[in-house]
Amino acid sequence: MKKVSIIVPVFNAGEYIEECLNAILNQSLDDIEIICVNDGSIDGSLEILRKYEKEHDNIKVLDQVNQGPSVSRNRAFDVAEGKYIYCMDSDDLITSHMMEELWNICEEKNLDILYFSGTSFYENEELEKTHSAFVNSYHRKGEYTKVLSGPELFSKLHDNEDYYPSPCLQFIRKGLLEETGIRFQEHIIH
Numbered sequence: 001m002k003k004v005s006i007i008v009p010v011f012n013a014g015e016y017i018e019e020c021l022n023a024i025l026n027q028s029l030d031d032i033e034i035i036c037v038n039d040g041s042i043d044g045s046l047e048i049l050r051k052y053e054k055e056h057d058n059i060k061v062l063d064q065v066n067q068g069p070s071v072s073r074n075r076a077f078d079v080a081e082g083k084y085i086y087c088m089d090s091d092d093l094i095t096s097h098m099m100e101e102l103w104n105i106c107e108e109k110n111l112d113i114l115y116f117s118g119t120s121f122y123e124n125e126e127l128e129k130t131h132s133a134f135v136n137s138y139h140r141k142g143e144y145t146k147v148l149s150g151p152e153l154f155s156k157l158h159d160n161e162d163y164y165p166s167p168c169l170q171f172i173r174k175g176l177l178e179e180t181g182i183r184f185q186e187h188i189i190h
Contacts, residue, residue, distance in 0.1 A: 003099075005084070005085050006032060007086070008089070009087075009109075010038050010045050011041055011090070014044045018048060021059070023093045024094065029170070033058050033081055035076040036049050042065070067186070069189065071186045073167065074184050081175060083175075084102070086102070091149055106171060115142045116168070116170075117168055142156065144157075165171070
């Protein structure tokens, strides 16, 4: 069993996917698999993914006609071998120690899900000026240091206006997904 399966749906992300994959490959935690699902890209993304798949044993590329990120993530769930699942978007970046930190916390506290914060970044200075409020959009304001049940955590997140359902801000034990049958609702974007 792998420690973590990182799932990346890819749709026309040729401009970003190499930087995204390099950030994943640079993780301090070993025994990570990367599952990229090409979702009908027409911009050369699949060719970039296939190149990385040939160069790295821990990258799997699945290819499908365009069906959206929910179908892509669900398909990757079915082949993921990691104890934990992390979903990230193809234009996201992660720090080199992120997976190790999340893994250690989940293992130490025996967690099913770990929610965390993220920081937005901008492609250019103009976007930073016109959309500056987004930089902290994914920062949770409350303090969450105790292990809580699902209802307790949801209530606390809701009360603090900190609930962000983004799968990119969750680290999930795969067994929980299998035990509950949780999947993304397919054919919707948000």
